[in-house]
Amino acid sequence: MSEGYFWGASLTADKNTITWDPEEPSKDGQPDFSRGHSLTIKQAMLGKEAKSGELNVVQAETVGYNGDVKIPLFSLEAGALRQCMLDLSFPDAPVVLKLAEGSGPVHLSGYHSIVGLSVAASVMDEQTDDELEDEGEEEMVDEDEEDEDDDSPRKGKAVPPKAKKPKPTPKKT
Known part of the structure; x- marks a missing residue:
């Protein structure tokens, strides 16, 4: 189950x-760790009040794989570039967005x-995992039980078909 909100x-x-x-x-005062959150920024646009010729740089500060990351994301300039399309995603970690240069306004939009997982979905996942384990046991065959005829069924157990090796193509000379 997932939810999406305009941001x-x-x-x-x-x-x-x-x-x-x-x-x-959350509303009850406790963080909800059972759910995964993600912020995706799709567009940045300068407001009409932006000063002509002034460079507006927005940077992000967040947690990366190897530690904290602090990096400029984009720059906009009135009279040159007033908007840009983005596809920046920040999953499950706080992010600080900062107007590092310029006076803006810079408007950001995207979705949260x-x-x-609902309780029913997690129970179904557990049942599915158990069924897969049972099926895996049915497909296993001891080498001691193998017959000389590889194509014959083995004592009612499911057996995957043997893979056929491709025949080499003769080279023309």
């Missing part, structure tokens, strides 16, 4: 930092995805 934020000289944190407490 938007604006960065200005007065409010130049925004933090998105998937572990913020939440993926969670």
Whole structure:
């Protein structure tokens, strides 16, 4: 089961930092660790109040595989480039978006995805795993039980067919 919500934020000289944190407490005051959160930023656009010729640089600070990451994401300039399409995803880790240069406003939009398992889905997954284990046991055959005729069934047990080796093609000279 998954849910998706539109997400938007604006960065200005007065409010130049925004933090998105998937572990913020929910309505009941507790973080919900049973669900996976992801922020995807799809578009950045300069507001009409942006100063002509001023470069606006937005950077992200987040946790990466080998530690913290702090890197510029994009730059926009009134009169040159007023918007850009993005596909930046930040899964299950807080991210700080900062207007590192310029006075903005820079408007960001995207979506917040939440993926969670319901109790019924987790029970079904456990049952499916058990069924797969049972099927795997049925497909196994002891070498001691093998007959000389490889194509014959073996005492009612399911046996995967043998793979045929491809015949080499003769080379023309």
